[in-house]
Structures are given as structure tokens and as C-alpha cells.
Amino acid sequence: MTPERYRRLRAVLDKRQPDLTVLMENVHKPHNFSAILRTADAVGVFEAHAVNPTGGVPTFHDTSGGSEKWVYLRVHPNIEEAIAHLKERGFIVYAANLSDRALDYREVDYTRPSAVLLGAEKWGVSARAAELADADVIIPMMGMVQSLNVSVAAAVILFEAQRQRFEAGFYDRPRLDPETYRRTLFEWAYPREAEVYRRQGLPYPELDDGGGFA
Numbered sequence: 001m002t003p004e005r006y007r008r009l010r011a012v013l014d015k016r017q018p019d020l021t022v023l024m025e026n027v028h029k030p031h032n033f034s035a036i037l038r039t040a041d042a043v044g045v046f047e048a049h050a051v052n053p054t055g056g057v058p059t060f061h062d063t064s065g066g067s068e069k070w071v072y073l074r075v076h077p078n079i080e081e082a083i084a085h086l087k088e089r090g091f092i093v094y095a096a097n098l099s100d101r102a103l104d105y106r107e108v109d110y111t112r113p114s115a116v117l118l119g120a121e122k123w124g125v126s127a128r129a130a131e132l133a134d135a136d137v138i139i140p141m142m143g144m145v146q147s148l149n150v151s152v153a154a155a156v157i158l159f160e161a162q163r164q165r166f167e168a169g170f171y172d173r174p175r176l177d178p179e180t181y182r183r184t185l186f187e188w189a190y191p192r193e194a195e196v197y198r199r200q201g202l203p204y205p206e207l208d209d210g211g212g213f214a
């Protein structure tokens with residue numbers, strides 16, 4: 001671990017937003033899935049969520065740019081449990097959904113704990129998910145085509161969230177709780193060693209100022 005690398009990991013962790021996330025509902029194409037995770041990383045999402053009834057999650061694609069290493073992914077068994085989990089943690093769930101009741105995505109206050117629900121490439125957000133979400137948001141479409149690619153829609157909404165959070169100073173100081181910060185820093189800096197500690201049920205060691213440990 002070079003000092004530069006350690007500083008870089010810390011600088012990225014300093015900007016992670018524990019209260020901004022995405023929930024991907026049956027986004028099954030690996031390049032879309034990976035592109036959404038890459039955008040999530042860019043805006044500081046700490047943990048992303050997915051539901052995929054066909055089993056597992058799509059394999060990662062080159063479009064991820066390696067972001068699967070930096071954004072934790074929690075896979076839920078079904079959409080009900082995914083949304084319940086987010087709501088229990090205080091998230092407001094916004095379904096990116098092309099419905100009549102949808103708000104313009106720029107009208108939402110994303111400085112509140114926000115989860116952006118994205119639907120399947122072909123079918124969109126399911127009726128059940130839309131029912132459980134707190135509100136629908138839409139990116140106004142002025143052309144001939146009805147919808148955007150799902151990863152493009154994710155980027156448009158997440159970067160609006162980033163803009164609002166930037167203006168509110170959310171990237172100026174670390175927002176992860178100290179224990180999560182410490183744990184994640186060790187996992188990012190020493191992924192192989194972290195796995196060994198986890199397997200043995202041992203706590204991670206403290207890192208010194210240069211990112212080393214005894």
C-alpha cells in the first residue's frame with residue numbers, strides 16, 4: 001500500500017453518501033447493471049441494492065470500470081423485502097417510472113435519504129414496486145422515443161442528487177459513521193487480508209497513519 005493509494009482510498013471514502021442509493025429491479029443486462037454501479041460510485045453511493053428473481057445478479061461487464069469493488073451490493077430475495085429494508089433504514093423510495101402521477105425528477109429533494117428505484121429494460125418498474133414506492137419520478141422526454149436506457153436514466157437522476165448534495169456541502173466532510181468508515185477502509189486497502197479476518201471471525205486490525213498494520 002503506497003501512501004498515495006491510501007490517501008486516495010480515504011479521499012473517496014470521505015465522500016461516500018450512506019443515505020443515497022439505487023435499487024435495481026430486474027436490470028438483467030450486465031452492461032446496464034455495471035454502468036449503473038459505475039455511476040453510483042461516481043456520485044458516492046456506498047451500497048447499492050438489487051432484486052433479480054431469475055437468480056443472482058448479472059455478471060459484471062467491462063462497463064463497470066471495476067466499480068463493483070467500491071460499491072457494496074446487497075441482493076434482496078424480492079421487491080417487497082428490498083423496499084421494506086430501505087424504508088426501515090429511513091430511505092424515501094423514488095421509482096423512476098414513466099407514469100401519469102410522476103414528479104419531474106428535478107422537483108425532488110435528494111438531500112433527504114433517497115433510494116432511486118430503476119426498472120427492467122423491457123418492462124420497467126413493476127406494478128408492485130410502484131405501489132410500494134413513495135413517489136414516481138420522471139425525466140421529461142421531448143422526442144420520439146418513449147424512454148431512456150435504464151443506465152442513462154440512473155445517471156441523470158443520480159447526478160441531480162449529486163448536484164444538490166454538493167451544494168448542500170454533503171461532500172465536504174465524511175458522512176459514514178466511524179466504525180463503517182474504519183471497516184470499509186480496511187476492506188478496500190486489504191481485500192484479501194480482510195477476507196481472512198472475516199473467515200476467522202476476528203476484528204480487523206487498526207491501520208496506522210500511513211495505512212499499514214502490524
Ligand code: SAM
Pocket residue numbers: 095096097098117118119120121122123124125137138139140141146147148149150151153154
Ligand atoms: N417500457 C418501459 C416502461 O414503460 O417503463 C421502459 C423501460 S426503460 C427502458 C428502463 C427503466 O429506465 C425504467 O423502468 C425507468 O426506471 C428508467 N427510465 C427510462 N427512461 C426514463 C424516464 N424518462 N424517466 C424516468 N425513468 C426512466
